[in-house]
Amino acid sequence: MTNWRAVLVGFLVAAGLGFIGLTLPGLGQLAAGLIGGFVAGYLxxxxxxxxxxxGLLAGALGGIVGGLLIALLVAVAGWAAGPAGGLLTGLAGAGIFVVALLVASxxxxxxxIAGAIGGALNPDSDSDSDSDPDPESTRSTGQRREHY
Incomplete structure (x- = not known):
């Protein structure tokens, strides 16, 4: 079962570090993706x-959000440039889609990869949302609760 809290925290770490990493173009985003994936996998x-x-989910979420932000920026630029700008940005849309897909991948x-390393370093995490924090709590009823 997917731990969405771990995915969200990994995404937020990657997004925050990626924003700071803009001072080091390329390298800053690479490090942000690696650290964010590691955090997601470890959690x-x-x-x-x-x-x-x-780690894959956290990175893909970052790529999707990044692609949407690029598309929004291009759409606003085309809208501000009038009909000719709309035509040009419409044609550029296909190229932007391919670039966003490549970046997301x-x-x-x-x-x-970093998430796999993080998960391997923390093989027995109890942060799953479906884990029972107190397995003895079912003794009073005499019934055992099953997890699916």
Whole structure:
């Protein structure tokens, strides 16, 4: 089961560090994606595969948000330039889509690799939302609660 809290925290770490990393173009965003993916994988725990999955989701979310921000910027620029600007930015939309897809893929893969390392370093995380914090709490009824 996906730990969305770990994914969100990893995304926020990557986004915050990526914003700060604008002072070092390229390298700053690379480090931000790696650290964000590592945080997502470590918080999710559960080993290599689970960390890979959570790092992948955190990185993909960052890529999607980044692509949407680029598209919004281009749309506003086209709107401000009038009909000719609208035509030009409409044609540029296909190229922007391809670039955003490429950026999202790279961010997702680097975050997934770092998430796998984070998950491997924390194989027994109890941060899952479906874990029972007090397994003895079912003794009073005599019934055992099953998790699906």
């Amino acid at each position: 999710a725990g559960g080993g290599f595969v689970r960390g890979f999955w959570h 790279v961010m997702a893969l680097e975050s997934a």
